Amino acid sequence: DDVTIQLKWVTQAQFAGYYVALENGYYADEGLNVTIRPGGPDIAPPQVIAGGGADVIVEWMPAALAAREAGLPLVNIAQPFKQSGMMLTCLADTGITGPEDFPGRTLGVWFFGNEFPFLSWMSTLGIPTEGGDDGVEVLRQGFNVDPLLQRQADCISTMTYNEFWQVIDAGIGEDELVNFKYEDQGVATLEDGLYVLEENLEDPDFVDRMARFVRASMRGWEWAAENAEDAAMIVLDYDDTGAQTEEHQIRMMGEVALLLEGSNGTLDPEDFERTVQTLLGGGSDPVITDHPGDAAWTHAVTDMAFD
Amino acid sequence: MHAGFWQGFGMSLSLIVAAVLSQGGAPAQPGGAALLGVALAVLLWTLQPKLRARGHAVPMALNLTGIAAGLGVAAWSMATAQTGAEGAAFGWAMVGIWLGGWMLVSFLADLPRASGWAGRAQALLAPVVFGLTLIWFWEALVRVLSVPRVILPPPSAIGARISTSAPTLWVDFVQTFVKGALSGFAIGVAAALVFALVVNRYDFLRRGLLPVGGFLAALPIVGTAPIMVMWFGFDWPSKAAVVVAMVFFPMLVNTVQGLAAADAMQRDLMRTYSASWGQGLRKLHLPAAMPFIFNGLKISSTLALIGAIVAEFFGSPTRGMGFRISTEVGRLQLDMVWAEITVAALAGSLFYGFWALLEKRVTFWHPSQRAR
Amino acid sequence: MKQADAPVIDAQGLNLIFQTADGPVHALKDVDLSIRKGEFVSFIGPSGCGKTTFLRVIADLEQPTAGTITVNGMSPEAARKARAYGYVFQAAGLYPWRTIEGNIRLPLEIMGFSRAEQAERAQRVLELVDLAGFGRKFPWQLSGGMQQRASIARALAFDADILLMDEPFGALDEIVRDHLNEQLLELWKRTEKTIGFVTHSIPEAVYLSTRIVVMSPRPGRISDIIDSPLPRERPLDIRDSPEFIEVAHRVREGLRAGHVDD
Amino acid sequence: MKQADAPVIDAQGLNLIFQTADGPVHALKDVDLSIRKGEFVSFIGPSGCGKTTFLRVIADLEQPTAGTITVNGMSPEAARKARAYGYVFQAAGLYPWRTIEGNIRLPLEIMGFSRAEQAERAQRVLELVDLAGFGRKFPWQLSGGMQQRASIARALAFDADILLMDEPFGALDEIVRDHLNEQLLELWKRTEKTIGFVTHSIPEAVYLSTRIVVMSPRPGRISDIIDSPLPRERPLDIRDSPEFIEVAHRVREGLRAGHVDD
Amino acid sequence: MRSILPILTVVAAILALWYAATIQMNRAWTEDRAARAGVELSFTELVADTMSQSRPRLPAPHQVVVELWDSTVVEEMTGRRGWWSTGTLSNRSLIHHGWITLSATFLGFAIGTGLGFVLAIGIVHNRAMDASVMPWAIASQTIPIIALAPMIIVVLNSMGIAGLLPKAIIAAYLSFFPVVVGMVKGLRAPDAMQLDQMKTWNASGWETFAKLRLPSSMPYLFASMKIGIAAALVGTIVGELPVQQGGLGVRLLSGSYYGQTVQIWSALFAAAILAAVLVGIISLIQRVTLKRMGMAQ
Numbered sequence A: 001d002d003v004t005i006q007l008k009w010v011t012q013a014q015f016a017g018y019y020v021a022l023e024n025g026y027y028a029d030e031g032l033n034v035t036i037r038p039g040g041p042d043i044a045p046p047q048v049i050a051g052g053g054a055d056v057i058v059e060w061m062p063a064a065l066a067a068r069e070a071g072l073p074l075v076n077i078a079q080p081f082k083q084s085g086m087m088l089t090c091l092a093d094t095g096i097t098g099p100e101d102f103p104g105r106t107l108g109v110w111f112f113g114n115e116f117p118f119l120s121w122m123s124t125l126g127i128p129t130e131g132g133d134d135g136v137e138v139l140r141q142g143f144n145v146d147p148l149l150q151r152q153a154d155c156i157s158t159m160t161y162n163e164f165w166q167v168i169d170a171g172i173g174e175d176e177l178v179n180f181k182y183e184d185q186g187v188a189t190l191e192d193g194l195y196v197l198e199e200n201l202e203d204p205d206f207v208d209r210m211a212r213f214v215r216a217s218m219r220g221w222e223w224a225a226e227n228a229e230d231a232a233m234i235v236l237d238y239d240d241t242g243a244q245t246e247e248h249q250i251r252m253m254g255e256v257a258l259l260l261e262g263s264n265g266t267l268d269p270e271d272f273e274r275t276v277q278t279l280l281g282g283g284s285d286p287v288i289t290d291h292p293g294d295a296a297w298t299h300a301v302t303d304m305a306f307d
Numbered sequence B: 001m002h003a004g005f006w007q008g009f010g011m012s013l014s015l016i017v018a019a020v021l022s023q024g025g026a027p028a029q030p031g032g033a034a035l036l037g038v039a040l041a042v043l044l045w046t047l048q049p050k051l052r053a054r055g056h057a058v059p060m061a062l063n064l065t066g067i068a069a070g071l072g073v074a075a076w077s078m079a080t081a082q083t084g085a086e087g088a089a090f091g092w093a094m095v096g097i098w099l100g101g102w103m104l105v106s107f108l109a110d111l112p113r114a115s116g117w118a119g120r121a122q123a124l125l126a127p128v129v130f131g132l133t134l135i136w137f138w139e140a141l142v143r144v145l146s147v148p149r150v151i152l153p154p155p156s157a158i159g160a161r162i163s164t165s166a167p168t169l170w171v172d173f174v175q176t177f178v179k180g181a182l183s184g185f186a187i188g189v190a191a192a193l194v195f196a197l198v199v200n201r202y203d204f205l206r207r208g209l210l211p212v213g214g215f216l217a218a219l220p221i222v223g224t225a226p227i228m229v230m231w232f233g234f235d236w237p238s239k240a241a242v243v244v245a246m247v248f249f250p251m252l253v254n255t256v257q258g259l260a261a262a263d264a265m266q267r268d269l270m271r272t273y274s275a276s277w278g279q280g281l282r283k284l285h286l287p288a289a290m291p292f293i294f295n296g297l298k299i300s301s302t303l304a305l306i307g308a309i310v311a312e313f314f315g316s317p318t319r320g321m322g323f324r325i326s327t328e329v330g331r332l333q334l335d336m337v338w339a340e341i342t343v344a345a346l347a348g349s350l351f352y353g354f355w356a357l358l359e360k361r362v363t364f365w366h367p368s369q370r371a372r
Numbered sequence C, D: 001m002k003q004a005d006a007p008v009i010d011a012q013g014l015n016l017i018f019q020t021a022d023g024p025v026h027a028l029k030d031v032d033l034s035i036r037k038g039e040f041v042s043f044i045g046p047s048g049c050g051k052t053t054f055l056r057v058i059a060d061l062e063q064p065t066a067g068t069i070t071v072n073g074m075s076p077e078a079a080r081k082a083r084a085y086g087y088v089f090q091a092a093g094l095y096p097w098r099t100i101e102g103n104i105r106l107p108l109e110i111m112g113f114s115r116a117e118q119a120e121r122a123q124r125v126l127e128l129v130d131l132a133g134f135g136r137k138f139p140w141q142l143s144g145g146m147q148q149r150a151s152i153a154r155a156l157a158f159d160a161d162i163l164l165m166d167e168p169f170g171a172l173d174e175i176v177r178d179h180l181n182e183q184l185l186e187l188w189k190r191t192e193k194t195i196g197f198v199t200h201s202i203p204e205a206v207y208l209s210t211r212i213v214v215m216s217p218r219p220g221r222i223s224d225i226i227d228s229p230l231p232r233e234r235p236l237d238i239r240d241s242p243e244f245i246e247v248a249h250r251v252r253e254g255l256r257a258g259h260v261d262d
Numbered sequence E: 001m002r003s004i005l006p007i008l009t010v011v012a013a014i015l016a017l018w019y020a021a022t023i024q025m026n027r028a029w030t031e032d033r034a035a036r037a038g039v040e041l042s043f044t045e046l047v048a049d050t051m052s053q054s055r056p057r058l059p060a061p062h063q064v065v066v067e068l069w070d071s072t073v074v075e076e077m078t079g080r081r082g083w084w085s086t087g088t089l090s091n092r093s094l095i096h097h098g099w100i101t102l103s104a105t106f107l108g109f110a111i112g113t114g115l116g117f118v119l120a121i122g123i124v125h126n127r128a129m130d131a132s133v134m135p136w137a138i139a140s141q142t143i144p145i146i147a148l149a150p151m152i153i154v155v156l157n158s159m160g161i162a163g164l165l166p167k168a169i170i171a172a173y174l175s176f177f178p179v180v181v182g183m184v185k186g187l188r189a190p191d192a193m194q195l196d197q198m199k200t201w202n203a204s205g206w207e208t209f210a211k212l213r214l215p216s217s218m219p220y221l222f223a224s225m226k227i228g229i230a231a232a233l234v235g236t237i238v239g240e241l242p243v244q245q246g247g248l249g250v251r252l253l254s255g256s257y258y259g260q261t262v263q264i265w266s267a268l269f270a271a272a273i274l275a276a277v278l279v280g281i282i283s284l285i286q287r288v289t290l291k292r293m294g295m296a297q
């Protein structure tokens, strides 16, 4: 059976589980022929799945729920990542010590559907994002951490497993940085879940295929978490761009493993609810306006997979 | 063959097929007989030379009714289920409408050109009809094939979005076009003009700089955009810088070429008057260069907006056309994306049109302007 | 040096060799010629014999590779800077972005005439060439003949003593040409300018000139210089006179001798 | 209809009005002319009088707005499709990307001659115009006169009975022109073609033609038709003969009468 | 020789300026770090540091050259995945990525030129197209294709079209326009007299096209093909950004993603060299063709 999965970003250890499952033959064991499509800037996985370019996508829950509201009924079928890796990283010498110091500052944020966690956080804090003295000036952060290095922004968005280390690699000491983890701020949202189109779930064959896919993928993730170095090398082998480095990927794998802890792939409805509440929370311009209800996730696949 | 012969012939045939097919549907197409009548009239007109009136009124009226009839069938087939005969009728109606639109365009192209403003408006008619046909096709296909809105929205949705989001569009337009593109355009063009004068003055420089310049012009600007963001920050100056980099070389190359455009005799004339360098420049070289300079301006005018938009993909404040496009793609608000693209295309075309019009005024003497 | 009958143009042992990709072209070889004030000298010869080149040397548009040439006793360059001559090119060469009047004003602007003076002179020369009333037209709105006349007017506007004309009437029909020939003669008689005139037409050369220089090509040499016995006063039908036919015959013979069929 | 001395070209009450932005231009007005087989008819007249237009009407390149015209008894369109004539334009108009021979073959290719026939005919006409050996050259490698001869060769290659020539020698110098005139006469005598020939030069018209049509402009009319008393055999120095001068004089008078200064 | 001297002078001048700018633009970082480390830098130390940073604001020219060399020859000869050890091109080498870009560029250029050609023929021969198409062709170039590229790729991918073709289509979109403009001009280059001449020979439309319009359009065709292929290269690079399957565009982006300025610059120069080579190839074909046609005077 053929399965095509669309990743959220470029080939890197963030998606090691899938590459490991492919390389180690876990998919083949399940009778699956899996194609992994790397993402990239301006590739929106929901768009890809809507166009029929993939059967399942890796996406962040805020973006997936926003897509639901935009009329694309995505359903979470599995959630390998238990925790959020998102942070706001600030230079210590700017004098920022807590969220109360944000007003008047310039913050770098990813857009393209990745801005929802940030916007929710700010609206929880009651800080306007349109600039001004009591608001924050938001920059659309590009692909890299330059805004911080060039001091164009006081803080930038980083992932624990990726951009943060790039800042470190650029020669800035950990003690020169102040990090705000979304987890710690109580505004964490679910990242890197697997989503499919609602209509497909009516087809038992599809559910079966997805169950096998999720089972194999989780095998891949377990192996990857235990064999970080080897997993990183597998990822490197699948990287067509030749841009990733060994050192960086091994480190990334280590950090990603931390985020996996506590999940066997089954979505915890409490996490879902927390994410929804964060997104609905506060402000005049919430990310989603209505509670999506339980139709936005299902245990049908994971139940079948792990029984 | 007279104008519109094949198109008219084809249109009537497709409409006849569509009419016949539409009779087979569950609730039979009510206007079937009328449709058949129209199609037959067009067919008769195309085939019968005697019926071809000298003027354009009769064929034009037939043509328009034919298109209207096609639209009717298409609308009806879209409203009813897309199965069997309706689907086929729809297909044939589409073909009929396409050919009808084409026939209309050939009539318009054949019409004697009026003078003055009426003529100018008339020249716009054909492209407008062509564009409307395209837009209708887009709308109909998106609806009939039920293309997901997150992939391609229908023009009607885009239009609606433009009217509801006008303030945002305006803010983005100011940020990207007025601040980024225009300032970059002005700086880039001015720098290129000055530079061209210097290069033109010193032959050594010309022989050295032009090849090197050609090489540097080949640098793909998508690559320079992140660098410019790094150098000039997130706001519009970095966009302007990208635009400067984009327009500089086309402008320089054209201007240098233009400054060399005066022919030997025209130069010799200046020599016989023992004119100074400045006099030669003002009275001969600049005027002679104008057609080339405007060529450069026209190319640069389309590049400027594109450059400013692209640069925003690599970092921007939270406004601007490029910012909006990329953000809204991520949010699956494709109607907003297309609204921005529409604004961009409109602004770009108008900016281009502005230079084309000015060119007409300034280089009225050039044979290419006199030809029409 | 600059006394009354000192030569206005004086070329001695003039040579000009163009270096081209195909090797050197000897465009002028050992040309000796001196032209006195008030003369009307025509240059005739087959294509490529160096007529244009010689005129261009006089005008300092080309540098001889050997020999000496003076214009008004000065070097051609000095003469050009002193605006000693007006030059009419074979093609009208009007600037298409200027009106006819604007074209005629062009040299006047460059030479710093006042606006009033410019207008006045432009008007005068326009009348001289029968173009009064066409000043506001653009060149391409005029026929070839009218353009050519405008270009002559332009060269006349600043009233240099020397007029160099390179086949100015080549593109015109015979009647218009006759007419312009008459007018040119008229002007020459009135103003006593020194005129160097290149033509392909034997009758034209004979009709206009006090002296006819016949050239032969490759290398471009002067093969004959014919003094015209015709009086200064020349009605058109002087062309049917035996003297005229005699001179024309001599020119044709000179030409034929030097002519190498290409 | 097509008997021996039926007119080859027969125009009756021909009118042609161009609609231009500045209003209508009456290019031909009430032109009656019939040309018999083997005639050499020259058209002369001031610029813009409609000479070219008339030739173009014959060639079906322009449609008359009133009147009738037949060519070989057919409509011009039918005659064109029957390839009844060869047309030589004012400029040589050779294709720079074809060799001289390639240029001459061009119409033959279009008319579907066999390759062998093409080669044979190209060779023949090249010899006819004295260009044998130049077939492999490109046009820009030849002088203007040679190009013009090649263009004539091209029009001769497919051996139409009628030859229409629009100022073919306008751009050439007098010697070359004389030479080509002689050759054209020679060809005409030998092949007995019917020739329509536009020129600006009075001597040329008189030297070549059996009949000279003098036209006057705006609206373009035929103002005079002069039958030449000259014999078919015409050495170059016939131009000094009294008959010649007499005809030339008459042509000039006719021209002057109709001439309106532009 | 005469033409090389001015070029060398200009290049030398640019290099000098570049080095000066390198010091100026990178010194802030050097000084910042020195200040934090609490050391005092001499001028030579400062200069040396500005030219050897790993993520400079502006890399020094020699850094770019070294990177170009390292990521081509050195990578292929000594790299783990290089040609020397695996027999295939390394996916870390610019040769590999340059080849990917090149093939898509060629394909896109071929499609674009073909399309431009067909459109130009239509415009020249059909009044309706002449009246209606051109304004839209101009408008098509004012919409930021670069913004559309990811969507186009997604849509094509969903239609099962992947690999070279989506990139090539974007390349074609950018390269058809210069070809249309140039070819319309070129096909209209024959003057009225030449067209009349064809008519006097009763030539058919096809013959007029093949024997007159087409040959006369050649110089225009080549001029616009030179612009077109450079545009196709830009289009390919743009198309490569979202696909992440190799190519110079990916090198540019990943360089940017990881803040590897030197890598960005070397990819940029590789692209410019590629463009120069492509334009050079067309010039060569132009020279040969025109010479064959006898038009290179």
Ligand SMILES: Nc1ncnc2c1ncn2[C@@H]1O[C@H](COP(=O)(O)OP(=O)(O)OP(=O)(O)O)[C@@H](O)[C@H]1O
Pocket: C018, C019, C020, C025, C026, C027, C045, C046, C047, C048, C049, C050, C051, C052, C053, C054, C220
């Ligand atoms: N700039 C140049 N470079 C090289 N050769 C030249 C140049 N100008 C003229 N020649 C050559 O010098 C010779 C004389 O040219 P010139 O123009 O003086 O002839 P001409 O007598 O005026 O001919 P025509 O009657 O055709 O105008 C010709 O062989 C020509 O090809």
Ligand SMILES: Nc1ncnc2c1ncn2[C@@H]1O[C@H](COP(=O)(O)OP(=O)(O)OP(=O)(O)O)[C@@H](O)[C@H]1O
Pocket: D018, D019, D020, D025, D026, D027, D045, D046, D047, D048, D049, D050, D051, D052, D053, D054, D220
């Ligand atoms: N296509 C056209 N449209 C409008 N007017 C035209 C056109 N062709 C010619 N004319 C006009 O018709 C008149 C006759 O032109 P024609 O070319 O026949 O003159 P001609 O006798 O050949 O002149 P010349 O000696 O200058 O070649 C002129 O006034 C000309 O301006």
Ligand SMILES: Cc1ncc(C[n+]2csc(CCO)c2C)c(N)n1
Pocket: A008, A009, A014, A040, A041, A042, A110, A111, A112, A114, A141, A142, A143, A159, A162, A163
């Ligand atoms: C232009 C652009 N910038 C950032 C992201 C955000 N993003 C998505 S996944 C991921 C984790 C890998 O670091 C990150 C940072 C994006 N999608 N597009």
Ligand SMILES: [Mg+2]
Pocket: C051, C052, C053, C166
């Ligand atoms: Mg000359």
Ligand SMILES: [Mg+2]
Pocket: D051, D052, D053, D166
């Ligand atoms: Mg004519």
